[in-house]
Amino acid sequence: MTLDIIKNIENSEILLTNCIFEEVEKNETILKIENLNVYAKKEHILKNINLEIPKNKITVLLGPSGCGKTTLLKSLNRLTDLYKELKVSGHIFIENDDILASKQNTSVLRQKMGLLSQRPYPLPYSIYKNVAYGIKLKGIKNKKLIEFNVEKKLREVGLWEEVKDRLHSSPESLSIGQQQRLCLARGLAVKPRIILADEPTSALDPVSSKIIENLFKELKKHYTIILVTHVLRQAQRLADHVVFMNYGEVIEQGSSKEIFSNPQTSQLKEYLIEGN
Amino acid sequence: MYLRRKILSRMSDAWMLITLAMIILLPLIIGVALYFRASGLLQNTGLIHLLGTSEWLPHEKKFGFVPFIFSSLYVTTLAFAFSAPISFFAAIYLTQFSHGRMLKIMQPVIDILAGIPSVVYGVWGILVIVPFVSKVVAPAFHFTTSGYSILAGGMVLAVMCIPYMLNMLVESFLTVPQGLKEASFSLGATAWESVKHAVIRKSFPGIISSFGLGMAKAFGETLAVMMVVGNMVKLSLNPLEAGYPLPALIANNFGEMMSIPMYDSALMFAAFLLFIIIMAINLIFRYFIYKTQMR
Structure with a gap:
């Protein structure tokens, strides 16, 4: 009985996976951020962010420490709610559903995203x-x-x-x-539909990091991955789509190829030179 | 030059070792000294008789410690039953649900409450708790009492224990990393689920040790309890009756009535009992902590 159920589930997941593969071709957007602003008291942490996150791709949020990458990531699954001093405004749509609308069931919403933080936090x-x-x-x-x-x-x-x-x-x-x-x-x-990874390899040794990176390449077939990193090489290895941030603003974004081979802004150029 | 540094280093090593040894030896010395001072009574009456009878007639050389042990345990249990849930949930609210500013305001308040001398709590108990027990609680159960009772002792003690336990609980809840809570939240857990599975579980050893230390403190607390508990040698399950805890026995009688033979020795035995019971409470809770950390 249970085995049947399990087999059914497996079959449906295979079907689901096939669907996902078809969708990949269309280069669909899974997450759309519109006019996102985050304030902490008087500090303007995120300034008018507008982004589209492509489905089943690895989107890398790149930028120096303290530029607001982590805050952006935490706004995506409303972990910002835990910090009462943060004021968030704007819209984040996941499949036409506004995450930031106050009526949302945050439990269901957060389950659409899996969070992987800088250090592992296993429950006791x-x-x-x-x-x-x-x-x-x-x-x-x-x-x-x-x-x-x-x-x-x-x-x-x-x-x-x-x-x-x-x-x-x-x-x-x-x-x-x-x-x-x-x-x-x-x-x-x-x-989840999306994996939010906040510098997931920063506490790991090179071998473990490599394993995680390879996992991500595998997992993007089934999930959309948003990866925060300040390791340039890692970004180059993994990214399909790159968003470069500085001082709470999106400076430049585009496909990995565009961004790394042909940076437009002086800030990104400087960052790439420093990083390499 | 090198020699001098080396000698200094040796000296500091030795000094630290001596201080450490003193800390370890002190309780041992106190225990042994109390035992020897009490040994007169022990040889005369025998341990089983002391711990097994409830007659307290020093003139007739009858020293039954049961009423005192019972009163002590009763008062402590009541105090624990009142204070543990209050401090536990208050600490959870302060650290997990309230605004950070609230904790900043509350911390000095808790410190002040913890720093109030016990005699002040005792006076407050006489002025507020004792009348409350005699005029409100007792009539509700159709009972007449002066108010000086085990219950009053338990309530005063609970109020004294709350800031003490609350402080330790807040400390231990604050050590739970924010990332752990975020991990739980990000899985779709509600605030209470996250608190239950991440915060409480992670700080379990801290919770147990706060409770244990709180109880040990309650057991040994003398003055405030003595002022409201009635100090009558009785053995009754009714918390509205007066009681006579061990610390009160010692404090009330030490230095007096020394003309009675064996009385001095009996008080030393009371102190020895107190010492052993508090040590036992500590050891039991240590064991719990050890067990929970092993999981």
Whole structure:
């Protein structure tokens, strides 16, 4: 019985994946940001941001530290709500649904995005329960189904083989890189459309970073990825679309090729020279 | 030059070792000293008799400690039952839900409350809590009491414990990294779910140790309790009756009635009991912390 359900789910996901592939061809926009402004007290952190994020691509938010990249990322899933001093105005549309409209059900909305932060923050539960937490928040209660999904998500991030014998031990026993992948699996468990990655490799060693980067290349088939980074080389390796920010403004944006081979503004030129 | 630095370094090492040893040895010395001072009574009456009987007639050499231990535990339990939930939820509200400014205002308030001398709490207890118990609580249960009771002791003690526990709880909730909460929120958890699964769970050892230290403090608190608890050797489950906790016994009688044989030794034994029970509370909570950290 349960196996049938599981098979059905798998089939429908294959169908879904096929749909996504078809959509890729059309170069669709998944997220549209209009006139986004963020103030912290008197400071103007984000100034009139207008952006379109292409679906199933890796969009890199590039720029020096403190230019507002992280704030932009946090506005996307309304984590800015947690900081009472922040005032956000404007519109962010995900499939014609305004994220910033006050009536939104933030729980449902946040599940459309998976957040991967600078450092892994596993919950104080076992490895298994960390992933199961996400699945349960999605409303799934069937134990078999949860079990199946935990394995699936851990496989998706290439962690299953490494942890299958110690699913019930604490995530603290994992390396930082593994923990970061665990957090990614937990984020994927709520079936997001978009992965928000905030300098996800900044605390990792080069090998772990490489694994995450390769994962992203794989995951963009199914998800849209918005990656914040200030590592220029990483941006060059991963980006399909690049948004260059400075002092809270979008200075320049375009395809990876345009931006890196033919920068228009002096600020970006300077940044590219410094970075290389 | 090098020699001088080396000698200095050795000296500081030794000094630190000595201070550390003093800190470790002090409780041990106190415990041993109390035990020896109490040993007269122990040899005379026997431990089982002391801890197993409830007759307190020093003139007849009858020293039953049960009423005192019972009163102490009762007052402490009541105080804990009143103060733990209040400080727990107040700390969660202050650190997780209120505006940051609120915490900034509350922190000095908590510090002031924690710094008020216990005699002031005692006077306040006599003026407010005791009449409250005799005029409001007791009539509600068709009972007449002067108000000087276990319940009054528990309430005064609870008020004293709240700032103390609240302070520690706030500290431990503040150490939960913001990123952990964000991770939980970003998965679609509500504020309460995030608090429950991320904040409370992460600071579990901190919560347990605040409760443990709060309880140990409550158990040893003397003056304020003594002022409102009635100080009568009784053994009753009714919290509206007076009681006589161990610290009050020692404080009330030490230096007096020393003409009675064995009385001095009995008070030392009371102190020794207090010492052992507080140590036991600490050890039990340590064990809980150890257990929760292992998970």
